[in-house]
Structure formats: C-alpha cells, structure tokens
Amino acid sequence: xxxxxxxxxxxxxxxxxxxxxxxxxxxxxxxxxxxxxxxxxxxxxxxxxxxxxxxxxxxxxxxxxxxxxxxxxxxxxxxxxxxxxxxxxxxxxxxxxxxxxxxxxxxxxxxxxxxxxxxxxxxxxxxxxxxxxxxxxxxxxxxxxxxxxxxxxxxxxxxxxxxxxxxxxxxxxxxxxxxxxxxxxxxxxxxxxxxxxxxxxxxxxxxxxxxxxxxxxxxxxxxxxxxxxxxxxxxxxxxxxxxxxxxxxxxxxxxxxxxxxxxxxxxxxxxxxxxxxxxxxxxxxxxxxxxx
Amino acid sequence: xxxxxxxxxxxxxxxxxxxxxxxxxxxxxxxxxxxxxxxxxxxxxxxxxxxxxxxxxxxxxxxxxxxxxxxxxxxxxxxxxxxxxxxxxxxxxxxxxxxxxxxxxxxxxxxxxxxxxxxxxxxxxxxxxxxxxxxxxxxxxxxxxxxxxxxxxxxxxxxxxxxxxxxxxxxxxxxxxxxxxxxxxxxxxxxxxxxxxxxxxxxxxxxxxxxxxxxxxxxxxxxxxxxxxxxxxxxxxxxxxxxxxxxxxxxxxxxxxxxxxxxxxxxxxxxxxxxxxxxxxxxxxxxxxxxx
Numbered sequence: 001x002x003x004x005x006x007x008x009x010x011x012x013x014x015x016x017x018x019x020x021x022x023x024x025x026x027x028x029x030x031x032x033x034x035x036x037x038x039x040x041x042x043x044x045x046x047x048x049x050x051x052x053x054x055x056x057x058x059x060x061x062x063x064x065x066x067x068x069x070x071x072x073x074x075x076x077x078x079x080x081x082x083x084x085x086x087x088x089x090x091x092x093x094x095x096x097x098x099x100x101x102x103x104x105x106x107x108x109x110x111x112x113x114x115x116x117x118x119x120x121x122x123x124x125x126x127x128x129x130x131x132x133x134x135x136x137x138x139x140x141x142x143x144x145x146x147x148x149x150x151x152x153x154x155x156x157x158x159x160x161x162x163x164x165x166x167x168x169x170x171x172x173x174x175x176x177x178x179x180x181x182x183x184x185x186x187x188x189x190x191x192x193x194x195x196x197x198x199x200x201x202x203x204x205x206x207x208x209x210x211x212x213x214x215x216x217x218x219x220x221x222x223x224x225x226x227x228x229x230x231x232x233x234x235x236x237x238x239x240x241x242x243x244x245x246x247x248x249x250x251x252x253x254x255x256x257x258x259x260x261x262x263x264x265x266x267x268x269x270x271x272x273x274x275x276x277x278x279x280x281x282x283x284x285x286x287x288x289x290x291x292x
Numbered sequence: 293x294x295x296x297x298x299x300x301x302x303x304x305x306x307x308x309x310x311x312x313x314x315x316x317x318x319x320x321x322x323x324x325x326x327x328x329x330x331x332x333x334x335x336x337x338x339x340x341x342x343x344x345x346x347x348x349x350x351x352x353x354x355x356x357x358x359x360x361x362x363x364x365x366x367x368x369x370x371x372x373x374x375x376x377x378x379x380x381x382x383x384x385x386x387x388x389x390x391x392x393x394x395x396x397x398x399x400x401x402x403x404x405x406x407x408x409x410x411x412x413x414x415x416x417x418x419x420x421x422x423x424x425x426x427x428x429x430x431x432x433x434x435x436x437x438x439x440x441x442x443x444x445x446x447x448x449x450x451x452x453x454x455x456x457x458x459x460x461x462x463x464x465x466x467x468x469x470x471x472x473x474x475x476x477x478x479x480x481x482x483x484x485x486x487x488x489x490x491x492x493x494x495x496x497x498x499x500x501x502x503x504x505x506x507x508x509x510x511x512x513x514x515x516x517x518x519x520x521x522x523x524x525x526x527x528x529x530x531x532x533x534x535x536x537x538x539x540x541x542x543x544x545x546x547x548x549x550x551x552x553x554x555x556x557x558x559x560x561x562x563x564x565x566x567x568x569x570x571x572x573x574x575x576x577x578x579x580x581x582x583x584x
Contacts, residue, residue: 133505133544136547186554189554206506215478215479215482
C-alpha cells in the first residue's frame with residue numbers, strides 16, 4: 001500500500017499489482033489504487049473509523065474521493081453497501097456514529113467502506129482479532145461470501161491457525177520478517193516442513209486434557225537484535241551446524257510440478273521452505289540423518 | 293467442602309442517563325452460583341460483556357457485589373472487615389489479562405514482585421530479597437534480571453512476572469483473568485504449562501477466566517459458560533463439549549475456528565428466541581446442568 005511510516009522505508013524488492021510496479025508509481029497514481037483497487041481492513045474498527053463522522057458520511061467520502069458516486073447518489077450507495085455486508089436496518093445505521101455500533105457492526109461498516117470502489121484485492125489485517133468468537137465467525141462467513149460473490153483476492157493477515165484453516169487457499173508463514181514457508185493450506189496442516197510451522201501447529205491445545213502443551217522454547221527476538229543466520233535458530237529444536245552461519249535459501253519441496261513449460265509453475269501448488277533441513281547446500285546424507 | 297462457594301452473586305451497575313431520567317441498571321452479574329474445589333482449575337467462559345471478569349473481581353472484592361454470598365474456606369468473604377479482608381487477600385490473588393498495563397512501567401520488576409511482601413509486612417529486607425529471587429526461579433525467570441524494567445521483557449515473560457507477584461504471599465487460590473489471551477500462540481503454551489506445573493507443585497486452585505474454549509477444554513476439568521450475566525451451562529468439560537445443551541453453548545462451540553482445513557463446518561447461529569433468559573439451571577446429566 002506504500003503506507004510505511006518514516007523512519008521505515010522500503011529498501012528493495014518489487015511490488016507488482018496487475019502488471020504494474022507500484023513502487024515506481026508517483027503518489028498521485030498510487031492514491032488512485034489505494035482504496036479503489038486495493039483496499040485495507042484494519043484490526044481495530046474503533047480506531048480505523050473517525051469518531052466524529054457518521055459511518056454513512058465516511059463511506060460516502062470514499063465513494064466521492066474516487067469518483068464512484070455523486071453527492072446525490074452517494075447516500076443510497078452507502079446504504080446499499082451496508083446492506084451488502086448484512087448490516088440490519090441500513091437506512092437507520094447509515095446515520096449512526098461509530099460509538100453507537102457494536103464491535104461486529106463496526107467491522108461490517110469498515111468492510112462496507114473497503115468494498116465501496118469494487119477493489120480487486122482486499123488486505124485484511126487481523127480483521128477479527130478484536131472480536132468475540134461468535135462475531136468472528138459471522139465476519140469470516142461474510143468475508144468468504146463476499147470474496148466468492150465479487151471475485152476478490154483476499155490477503156488475510158492473522159495469527160490464528162484456526163482462521164487460516166477455515167479461510168485460506170494458500171498460506172505463507174512469517175517469522176522475524178521473513179516468509180519461512182509457503183504452501184497450499186492442506187499441505188501446511190498435513191505436512192508442515194519448517195520447524196517453526198511444526199512448532200506452531202503442535203502448540204495448539206488439543207491432545208489429552210491436562211497434558212503438557214508443546215510450547216516453542218524462547219521468545220521471538222526483537223527485530224533489531226536478530227541472531228545471525230536463520231532467525232529461528234536459537235529456538236529451533238532441530239538446529240545444526242549451518243543454521244547460524246547464513247540465511248537458508250528457498251527450497252521447493254513436495255510433489256515436483258511436471259514440466260511447467262514456458263509458463264511459471266502454478267503458484268497454487270508450490271510448497272517452498274527456507275530451512276537447511278531441505279536445502280541442497282547441505283549434503284543429502286547429513287540432511288537425511290537430521291530429518292529422520 | 294469446596295474451597296470457594298459462590299451463591300446467588302449479583303452485581304448491578306447503574307448508569308446515569310441524565311438529570312431527571314431514572315438511571316438504567318446493567319445487570320453485569322445476575323444470580324451466579326458455582327463452587328470450586330481445592331486443587332482444581334475451574335473454567336469460567338464467556339464473551340465480552342458476559343460478566344466473567346466482574347464475577348472474578350467480586351470474589352476478591354476488588355468490586356463490591358450488590359448481593360449474594362461468597363464463602364472462601366468456609367468463611368463469609370462479604371462480611372470481612374477491611375483488616376480481615378487484607379489478611380484474606382494473602383490467600384487469594386489475581387493475575388490480570390494484559391501483561392503490559394498490569395505492571396508499573398516505572399518500577400523494577402524485582403520491586404514489583406516484592407511489593408506484596410512489603411505491604412503485608414512480611415520478612416526482613418534480606419528475607420524479602422531471597423524470596424523474590426526464589427519466586428523468579430519458580431516461574432522460570434532469570435533472577436539476575438531483577439533490576440530490569442517491565443518494558444525490557446516480552447509479553448510471556450511479563451505474564452511470568454505477574455504470576456510471581458501473585459504467588460509472593462503463598463496464596464492457595466488464584467483468579468486468572470484471561471492470562472494468556474494477549475500472548476502469541478507459541479508463548480501461550482509456555483505460560484499454560486507453567487500454570488499447570490505450579491498448580492501441581494503448590495496445590496493451587498485456579499478460577500480460570502477465558503474466552504478460548506479450546507484452551508479451557510485442555511486444562512479445566514469443570515467449566516461454567518456465562519452469557520449476559522448468567523451461567524447458562526456448567527459441568528464436566530468433556531460432558532459439555534460432547535453434548536452442549538444450551539443454545540448459546542452450541543453456538544459458541546461451533547464458532548471456534550478448527551485448525552484443520554479438512555474439518556467440515558457446521559455453524560450454529562444463536563437464536564435468542566430459542567431460550568428463556570431466566571430459565572433456571574436444571575440437571576442434564578451427571579455433574580452437568582444447563583438453563584434449558
């Protein structure tokens with residue numbers, strides 16, 4: 001979204017959206033994409049909404065800024081949007097201020113706002129973390145149905161593996177600023193490769209009641225004090241010689257994709273991991289001794 | 293005889309609505325009764341606004357209940373004088389939800405843990421120092437870090453500090469109010485393991501307040517489900533999970549995201565007209581009651 005606050009800055013890499021490199025776009029162009037083509041749903045609907053304006057006027061503002069409605073049509077469009085995200089009595093609610101709504105309704109209003117300009121990509125940053133579990137279920141159902149109905153691409157940021165299992169097609173697992181594993185959702189849960197992913201899944205309460213939970217030892221290091229090499233090394237139960245020396249590269253694992261020809265492999269089937277247990281940089285017999 | 297006996301506990305908050313309008317009454321806790329046996333981890337489950345936190349605080353008289361009876365080790369807690377209550381607090385302590393706001397940022401963590409000993413005038417300076425070091429070891433912290441400030445610790449470590457403070461006076465009963473809901477999944481497991489370990493070593497009794505049913509199922513033998521100030525279902529955790537009787541419990545259980553992408557989802561939506569708010573608890577099975 002190009003919303004990194006100074007002193008943070010993007011040092012490198014590419015962000016390509018619909019074939020365009022977003023980092024090269026001037027701010028004016030970026031503003032047309034932000035909110036219109038790519039929309040963002042925040043974690044805390046109370047802080048993401050402006051408390052001194054009605055939710056109706058905030059949705060209308062989005063519509064007007066991006067030229068998706070005129071002053072005359074904006075109110076009706078706002079009501080339609082609230083209706084689309086299943087806000088009951090949208091005619092009345094459109095005149096409410098954020099504090100008059102419950103947490104679930106606020107999040108629905110925020111989703112309505114994000115959908116105002118028919119985006120093709122919605123980034124939802126922990127959209128249900130601040131909500132109760134029954135409300136969370138409603139919001140997830142809503143997001144899933146909107147995604148299907150509008151053909152949205154949804155980038156769902158979450159720490160809840162239950163939410164991942166219910167919602168995602170593909171999963172990328174991040175640790176200390178890096179994607180350490182990426183796979184289709186079924187494979188992440190059935191055959192996790194990275195020791196961090198394995199630890200996360202093992203620490204979910206389950207098993208026999210009263211038994212010890214399987215915790216990952218230690219804590220996430222502060223980003224300013226990352227250990228050398230693979231950042232997970234100090235907490236990793238399967239670390240060995242190469243781990244603290246340098247970052248492991250990406251290894252493709254799982255079913256090899258049959259000759260992709262000139263095209264790139266179908267990203268929906270790629271299972272990749274950054275870990276020396278799978279890396280070609282390590283002699284196969286050493287790896288085998290470690291993985292068994 | 294149970295360690296803690298709560299009978300018909302009521303807490304009303306009145307809310308002023310204006311100069312002439314009669315105040316509206318919020319029935320935060322509305323006729324709640326349950327018992328906790330010695331050495332038990334009893335789960336109190338509900339969503340925000342269900343009254344579970346208020347119940348926990350009323351038991352310690354951090355909030356004065358409107359009416360009802362609380363018996364701790366056979367004694368009537370609500371009749372205690374100020375000085376008797378202070379003595380009783382040695383035996384009943386609380387661990388708060390948010391490890392960031394519950395520790396004074398301007399005090400060294402050693403002083404935070406020592407403070408209850410000072411307030412209750414226990415031991416000489418040297419004895420207190422020794423006790424603090426012992427408590428640090430007990431909760432798995434490094435006693436050489438006593439001079440640090442709370443911000444130098446991670447969330448999980450801070451919750452350990454909160455536990456050390458609660459344990460300083462050797463209590464037999466601890467109200468744990470969502471002690472891990474602010475922590476990462478991998479760290480949650482560490483703190484839960486520690487709590488179970490301490491329970492066995494020190495013969496502690498916990499009232500474990502939570503919204504995470506998966507976790508409660510794992511660690512609590514018995515559980516009470518609260519909805520809008522009332523207990524709607526209570527009993528052996530396994531019995532309730534196997535056959536939830538109250539519509540709210542069913543909705544709550546079905547709303548938990550299952551960390552298994554192959555699981556079939558059958559969402560039960562709560563229909564408020566499907567039950568009576570004032571229905572009394574009645575026996576469903578052995579040690580299993582519900583308000584249906």
